[in-house]
Amino acid sequence: MTATLADVAKKAGVSAKTASRVVNGEDSVRASTREKVEAAVQSLGYRPNLAAKGLASKRTFLISFVCNEEAAASTWATQIHMGILRRCREAGYQGLFYAIPKSIKGHSAMVEDVAQHLWGTRVEGAVLAPPLSDDVVLHKRLQALDIPWAGLNTVKDNPSNMPIIRTDDLKSSRDVMAHLLGLGHRKIAFICAHPDSKDGAFREQGYRSAMRDAGIIIERNWVQQGFNSFASGFEAARTILASTDQRPTAIFAANDDMAAGVISAAHEAGLSLPKELSVVGFDDSVIAEQLWPPLTTVRQPVNQMAETSTELLIERLKTGTNRITGVTMSMDLIIRGSTAEPPKQP
Amino acid sequence: MTATLADVAKKAGVSAKTASRVVNGEDSVRASTREKVEAAVQSLGYRPNLAAKGLASKRTFLISFVCNEEAAASTWATQIHMGILRRCREAGYQGLFYAIPKSIKGHSAMVEDVAQHLWGTRVEGAVLAPPLSDDVVLHKRLQALDIPWAGLNTVKDNPSNMPIIRTDDLKSSRDVMAHLLGLGHRKIAFICAHPDSKDGAFREQGYRSAMRDAGIIIERNWVQQGFNSFASGFEAARTILASTDQRPTAIFAANDDMAAGVISAAHEAGLSLPKELSVVGFDDSVIAEQLWPPLTTVRQPVNQMAETSTELLIERLKTGTNRITGVTMSMDLIIRGSTAEPPKQP
DNA sequence: TTGTATGCGTTATCAC
DNA sequence: GTGATAACGCATACAA
Numbered sequence: 001m002t003a004t005l006a007d008v009a010k011k012a013g014v015s016a017k018t019a020s021r022v023v024n025g026e027d028s029v030r031a032s033t034r035e036k037v038e039a040a041v042q043s044l045g046y047r048p049n050l051a052a053k054g055l056a057s058k059r060t061f062l063i064s065f066v067c068n069e070e071a072a073a074s075t076w077a078t079q080i081h082m083g084i085l086r087r088c089r090e091a092g093y094q095g096l097f098y099a100i101p102k103s104i105k106g107h108s109a110m111v112e113d114v115a116q117h118l119w120g121t122r123v124e125g126a127v128l129a130p131p132l133s134d135d136v137v138l139h140k141r142l143q144a145l146d147i148p149w150a151g152l153n154t155v156k157d158n159p160s161n162m163p164i165i166r167t168d169d170l171k172s173s174r175d176v177m178a179h180l181l182g183l184g185h186r187k188i189a190f191i192c193a194h195p196d197s198k199d200g201a202f203r204e205q206g207y208r209s210a211m212r213d214a215g216i217i218i219e220r221n222w223v224q225q226g227f228n229s230f231a232s233g234f235e236a237a238r239t240i241l242a243s244t245d246q247r248p249t250a251i252f253a254a255n256d257d258m259a260a261g262v263i264s265a266a267h268e269a270g271l272s273l274p275k276e277l278s279v280v281g282f283d284d285s286v287i288a289e290q291l292w293p294p295l296t297t298v299r300q301p302v303n304q305m306a307e308t309s310t311e312l313l314i315e316r317l318k319t320g321t322n323r324i325t326g327v328t329m330s331m332d333l334i335i336r337g338s339t340a341e342p343p344k345q346p
Numbered sequence: 347m348t349a350t351l352a353d354v355a356k357k358a359g360v361s362a363k364t365a366s367r368v369v370n371g372e373d374s375v376r377a378s379t380r381e382k383v384e385a386a387v388q389s390l391g392y393r394p395n396l397a398a399k400g401l402a403s404k405r406t407f408l409i410s411f412v413c414n415e416e417a418a419a420s421t422w423a424t425q426i427h428m429g430i431l432r433r434c435r436e437a438g439y440q441g442l443f444y445a446i447p448k449s450i451k452g453h454s455a456m457v458e459d460v461a462q463h464l465w466g467t468r469v470e471g472a473v474l475a476p477p478l479s480d481d482v483v484l485h486k487r488l489q490a491l492d493i494p495w496a497g498l499n500t501v502k503d504n505p506s507n508m509p510i511i512r513t514d515d516l517k518s519s520r521d522v523m524a525h526l527l528g529l530g531h532r533k534i535a536f537i538c539a540h541p542d543s544k545d546g547a548f549r550e551q552g553y554r555s556a557m558r559d560a561g562i563i564i565e566r567n568w569v570q571q572g573f574n575s576f577a578s579g580f581e582a583a584r585t586i587l588a589s590t591d592q593r594p595t596a597i598f599a600a601n602d603d604m605a606a607g608v609i610s611a612a613h614e615a616g617l618s619l620p621k622e623l624s625v626v627g628f629d630d631s632v633i634a635e636q637l638w639p640p641l642t643t644v645r646q647p648v649n650q651m652a653e654t655s656t657e658l659l660i661e662r663l664k665t666g667t668n669r670i671t672g673v674t675m676s677m678d679l680i681i682r683g684s685t686a687e688p689p690k691q692p
Numbered sequence: 693t694t695g696t697a698t699g700c701g702t703t704a705t706c707a708c
Numbered sequence: 709g710t711g712a713t714a715a716c717g718c719a720t721a722c723a724a
Contacts, residue, residue: 016717021693
């Protein structure tokens with residue numbers, strides 16, 4: 001029923017091989033022949049059979065995007081996923097999404113689960129979301145399986161020589177601090193990201209170095225540990241705001257969810273924002289614009305990151321070598337209503 | 347290098363066909379033979395070649411989840427997607443995600459784009475997100491292509507006889523109203539969903555009928571048109587709150603994003619929430635818990651919807667007929683801090 | 693520039 | 709219960 005390459009060839013009066021050449025865009029075909037074949041393709045509504053193609057060529061044209069289930073639920077992952085799919089489609093690949101099930105416990109079980117997925121589906125390559133993109137054990141496993149990958153938001157150096165995309169979190173964190181210091185703030189608190197987050201460590205480093213450079217001594221309770229969640233930001237802000245003598249005029253949270261928690265805690269404490277307290281987040285997630293006041297934050301070039309990583313991976317699949325192994329992307333400070341000048345000292 | 351079914355068969359001392367039977371779990375195999383084959387599968391690390399399987403059986407084991415790019419960015423879509431993938435994996439299918447590119451303009455172009463995607467990838471079936479799940483033109487196109495589908499949040503009746511999952515938005519809307527009326531509110535405003543949303547129409551109907559049943563006359567500016575976005579909710583709330591004489595004590599927004607806009611507008615107006623104004627949303631999206639005060643809303647059983655739709659689709663693919671063509675799921679009212687008794691009248 | 697023969701790994705068909 | 713053989717639709721290698 002569905003037309004095959006043989007049908008196309010017959011209709012065009014050429015051999016199957018020639019039809020194949022035309023369909024795959026090879027150039028050693030006379031223009032007139034090409035036209036005949038293309039006409040046949042059109043009139044027959046021919047669509048290549050990927051299974052047959054894959055079987056004959058021993059390829060799958062499959063690329064997987066892998067992240068843990070936590071990350072999978074985020075808008076970040078969705079945007080990345082869509083960027084990957086876009087590039088895959090253009091290059092004739094199919095993109096498979098894989099979220100590591102929550103039921104998988106322990107690091108080695110996780111590595112094995114990912115390996116099983118990639119091996120079982122016979123993908124040609126994978127795009128890894130953090131923290132997988134920094135997982136050396138996983139990288140070794142994939143190397144043993146001969147599965148190329150590209151890493152997103154990678155922090156560590158890259159002994160495996162696979163392409164990685166990084167953002168300059170240290171610089172962006174210092175951009176945030178320059179903004180706050182420029183407004184006149186000096187009592188600035190910081191809520192740390194989850195201790196496992198490498199990016200988070202750079203954000204903290206940016207805060208601390210900027211404070212040091214400005215000659216400001218960080219009071220004991222100005223730095224609180226968070227865990228990336230709204231709730232942890234809420235708690236941390238409560239602790240920070242509890243002090244009355246050295247209460248900060250600004251709180252810089254290492255991500256937007258925690259910043260949302262800060263804003264809630266501030267509302268709860270009856271503070272008027274941003275007049276009495278400035279708040280900054282990090283990520284420019286959807287909620288940043290849906291808070292009151294709208295959140296000043298830092299935006300990752302998510303689409304570019306997704307597309308570049310996929311491009312580099314596909315290039316690697318085609319050539320067998322990585323021309324580019326590392327790309328660092330800069331981020332933008334998005335200034336909204338949650339930051340203002342600090343209140344005048346009495 | 348990679349073991350094939352023939353290798354397995356040879357090692358087990360049986361024919362390829364028998365090995366195939368074991369791998370595919372057919373029952374007409376003697377237990378002792380089965381064990382031998384299973385041992386060979388294990389020791390050889392055999393993994394079935396999907397391309398070969400697909401070529402021989404003329405199947406693809408592919409199911410696509412289709413939504414427009416707007417919906418794709420939402421947490422709702424992400425959750426649905428993951429639920430679909432879960433069921434696909436269990437049933438030996440692969441799930442492909444497809445978001446209609448923003449560049450596609452016009453309804454017929456959209457229908458054609460979806461048809462092209464599904465036809466080109468040779469998926470066996472599709473799960474359709476709204477508003478595609480209510481698009482009769484698309485349904486006809488898919489019928490012509492002989493592609494079965496399952497629809498999510500379908501409102502219209504179902505001439506095509508494909509399985510659809512609906513939620514009872516009228517009832518849930520009345521649940522919300524019962525909650526507000528029970529607290530003592532009588533001046534209740536409503537912000538409508540996007541005019542194209544069928545579900546939204548039921549939510550409005552629930553509001554209007556509950557008001558009528560309670561014997562309350564709806565003032566002119568209490569009902570405002572929204573467009574599902576935060577910004578539209580913000581604007582609508584500004585309009586509603588502008589009236590001083592008949593200012594409502596509660597605002598019911600047809601989704602959470604708009605409710606977030608209401609909360610922002612209320613903060614901007616200097617209102618104390620929930621004391622001076624109660625706010626209710628709809629959807630229980632992530633931001634519901636990240637607002638201050640946390641939002642009272644209605645939760646869809648998203649995971650169940652995703653899993654049930656996929657199950658029904660797969661059953662249809664296997665049997666060729668739909669045992670069940672319609673499932674209605676109930677939703678839960680989630681009461682949080684954004685609703686309270688109205689202020690006492692002076 | 694074009695064509696022919698062969699095989700990819702699996703299932704379907706039919707036989708035993 | 710089990711096995712032999714022929715497809716499935718395409719690409720590869722080589723030939724013309």
